[in-house]
Amino acid sequence: MKNWIVVGIAFASCLLLPKAGTAEVQFEAATTPDGTVIVAQGDFANGQNFARFERLVQSSKATVVTFNSPGGNTFAAMEFGRLIRSLGLSTVQLRAAECASACALAFMGGVQRFADPGSIGVHRSSFSAEAGMDSRTAVSAIQSATADMITYMIDMGIDPGLLQVALKYDSDDMRYLSSSEMTQYRLTQITAALPRVPVPVPAPARRTEPDQASSVGMAGLVRHPRGQIELKSGPDEATQALARIKNGAPVQIIGDDNGWYVVRYSNLQGYAHHTWLMVEGFATREFDKKYIQIKSFLKYSDAASYVRNSPIKLKAFLATNGWYAISLAEPVSSSMAVDLIKELKAQRLVPDDAFATYGNNYVKLACCQ
Template sequence: MLVVSGEFGANEPLNAFTNAVASSRARVVVFNSPGGNVGSAIRLGRIIRAAGLDTLQLRQLQCASACSLAFLGGVHRVAEPGSIGVHRPSLKPADGMSNEDAEARFQFGTAAIISYVVEMGADPKLMELASSYDKHDIRYLSASEMAELRVTNAAANQSPADALQVSTTPDPASVSAPAPDARQQPESVAVAFVRDLIEHHGDNNDFALAQAQASYAPMVDYHGKLTNLSSIMEDKRSYYQRWPERGYNVRNDSIVVSCANDRCKVSGIFDWIVRSPSTHKQEKGVADFSYEIAIGPYPKIIAERGDVRP
C-alpha cells in the first residue's frame, strides 16, 4: 500500500511518487491529503491510472478538495462513506490578468476538470454537486452518492478491505510519498503544457476550444504569420467542426526542449487520427510540432509551427 500525504503543490514534480511505486511494488494508493493544486492532482490521477493502480480511501485519513480528483485515477476505487470531500474548484486568475484572460482561464480550468472526470469514468454530475459548496463548506460524500456518481466502482455490499483485499490498517512497510518541493524546472513545465495542449485537442469541441483560448497569447507567430488570438480560434473551430472526432499521442522519445529567459521551445512528433462521422471520412498520420512558450504563472504560446509528414 502506498500512502500519498500532504498538499499538492502547483506544477509539482511527481518523480517521488513514480519512484515510490517502482520501489515498493504497491498496487493500492491511499491518500491523506487536504487537497491543493488541481492540475497536480489531475496529473497524479493520470499516473495512477496509467500504472494500473487501485485507490482506497479510509475515513480516518483525509482526502478532500483536489485530492478527490487524484483518487479518481484508481482503476478500482473503494472508499468508506464520508471519506471523500468535494467543493467548488478555486481557479484564481494571476495578478494583472485581464478580465478576458481570467474568464478564458476559468472556462478552460472548469472544462479540463470535467473532461478529466469523464476520462476517469466518473459522472460529470460530480462537478455539479461540488459546485454547490465552497472550500469552507466541504461536502463529504455518502456511500450511495459515491456509487451513483461512479466515484467508487466496487460492489456496494463490499467493504473497502474486502473489495481490494488489503488491510484497512496501513502496513508498516508502506511507502509514504510526501508532497515534494513545489518548484519545477521551466523545461518540465513547458513539456507538460505542450503535451496537455496537443493531446487534449482530442477532447470534445467546447473543451478543446476553451483550452486553446486560454493557451495562446493575444498575438502569435502562427505557422510563420503574425496572427491574433481571434483568428487562431476561428482556425481551430473550423478544424474541429470538420473533424469532430480526434485523437493525438505525443511520442515521448521525440521531445526536445530548451529554455532561456522565461522562454521555452518545445518540439517533437505526435501521431494523429481524425474522423468525420457525417462524411464517413477518416485520416491519420504523423506530424512534427514546434512551440515557443512564455513561461509564467499561466504559460502562453507565442509561436507555433508544424508539418504533417508525408
Template structure:
C-alpha cells in the first residue's frame, strides 16, 4: 500500500521532526526483547504521538522476533515516521520490519549524526518517503551467515527479492549487495540518484521549515577504513559465538604473523592455539558487544586502527555441567597493508564476572 499523505502532510511532519530535535522526549519506551540465555541489547522501540502523526523511534540490534513485535506495536498507527538508529543485526528482521513499514505507508528517517547500517538500512528502504539527515550514515553490505561470517547466496537472493519488491532497480540491488560482509557501502546523494534510490535529504539549517533536499556534507562521510574495522569487530563477536568448527576455520585468517597478545609477543599460530583452548573449554558461547561502547580510531596514512569497547558474554560447557557470564573490555589493533584487515594486537580485562555455576 502506498502512502496517502500529501506534500503538506510531510511539511507538517517535518515541523514535528524539528520539534523533536529541539526537545527531550518523555515517553515509555517499549523494549523489544527476545528469549535468550544471554542478557542482550535487542532493538528498542518507543512511540511518541504528535497529534496527527506518530514518531516511532527504533534503536539497537535487530534480532529474531523484533519484526513481529514491531508489527504488533504499530498495528493501530495510521500515519508515522520511523526513525532508525542501529548497526544492524538479523537480515530477516530488518526485511520484515521494512515490509511492515512499506505496507502501512510509513516514512523512514535516519536522524542527524546517527547511523543505520546493514539490516537497519534494509528496514529504512521500506519507507515512503525515505528521509536522511545530511550528517546521517546509511550503510549496506551483502548478506552473510552469522555462524561463519561468510557471504551467503541464499541470503543475497532474499535480500535482492525484497529490494526488487520495493520497486527499486536491479542497479540498486547490485549496489546494496556489492560490499563484502566485512565491509560497507555508505550511501551518498550521488549514489542514491545514480541507482534510483529515492531519498529526501534534510538540510540542517532548514529542518524546521521544510524537508528540503541538499547535498550531504562530505566532512560527515565515514572513513572507509574506520567503517571496515567497525564492521569487522561486530562480525568478530558473531563468529566467536558460533560453533567450534566455524571458529576454527576462521581464526587463522584473523591475525597477523606477529601479535601483541595480552602483553606477550606471539606468532599467529600461538594465538590460534590459545584461542582453541578457550573454545574447547567452553564450546557454547554468546558474545554481545555493548550498544554504543565501540570506539575506533584510525591512521589511514599507515593503514592502522585501534578499536575498543565492552562485550557482555556467557559461556557454557555441558560436558562439565558448568556455565559462567560477565562483561569485559576489549582492545584490538588492526592493520591493513596491501591486503585484508589483520589483528596485530589484542588486550582487555574482565569488568565483572559471576561465579561459575552448574547448568540448570
C-alpha cells in the first residue's frame, strides 16, 4: 500500500489544488464523414462545470471526444471522464494533439478508447507545499486521493498498475505510452465498430516563424535526467534496447520517425526519442542547464500573446512536435531548477504544473526577442 501513496499524484501536476492562472477546458464540435467529434482543449480546472459539454453532446449528437490538453486538476479530469462514460461516448487520441498528465484520466472515461502510440503522456508529480498542510494531514490527503484514483481506474476498466509506470518518471519528464503498454494496462479498448479515422483538432494558425529545418544529418549529445538512455530497436519505448548510452555521448541523426530520431552510435543504428538528445543547432546550447516550462500552445498567436502579456519575462520556443513551449526567458543550473520552481509556485507566478526540462526538443526561439 505504501507505493500507492507515492504514486497517487502521478497523473496530475497539482493533485489537491486548483491551478493558478489557467483557463478551463473548452469544447468545440467538429463534423467528420463518420459523425461529430467534440474537441476538449485546455486545462481541467478545479470545480469546473461541464454542463456546456453535456448540452453540446446532446445538440450535436456527438459520439467521440478527443483532447488537446496538457493536464490540470485530477479530480476535475476524473469527473469529466465519468461524464463521458455516462453519456456513452468513445475517446480517440491522435499524436497530432496532446493528452498528458491529468488528461489521461479523462481519456479513460471512453466506452471505447483508441490512441496513437505516443499520444498519451504520464509522469510523477511532487506534492505541492502550497497546500499548507502538516505532514500527517498531507499523507492522509494523498491516501484519500490515491484511493479515489484507483477506484476510478478500476471503474473505467483500467489496470491501476499503470500508475507504477508513471512513478518512474519525474515531474521534469514525461512518459508517452507505447501501443503495447496501452493494451497491457487496458487504456485502449477498441472494436471494429469505432472507425479509425483522422479526428479533427484545432489547426495551427499561420505562423510568423518558419517551420523547423530537418534535423537529419545533425549531431546530437545524449542528455537525459536519468544520466543515460537506451538505444531502441524501433520508434517505441517497448522495443528492444540495443545499448545504454551515457549522457554526453555523441550520436549522429540520420532520420526522423514521428517523434523519434534514427541515430547512429558507434557501430549501432537505432532510435532515440526527441526529448533525449541535445541537437546541434537547436535553441538549447548549455549542457548543464534547464528551462522552466510553464505552458504550451498549438497556435503561434496564442503563444505570442501569452508571452507578451505575462508579468514575468518568458520566451516561446518552437518544439519538434509543432507546439510552442513557453518557458522562463533564461535557463538555470540543474541544481537550482527545483528550488526555483517551488519559489515561483509559492508566489503563484507560474502554474502548478510548471516543470524543469532540458528543452532538448526546443528547435528555435519563436517569440519574443
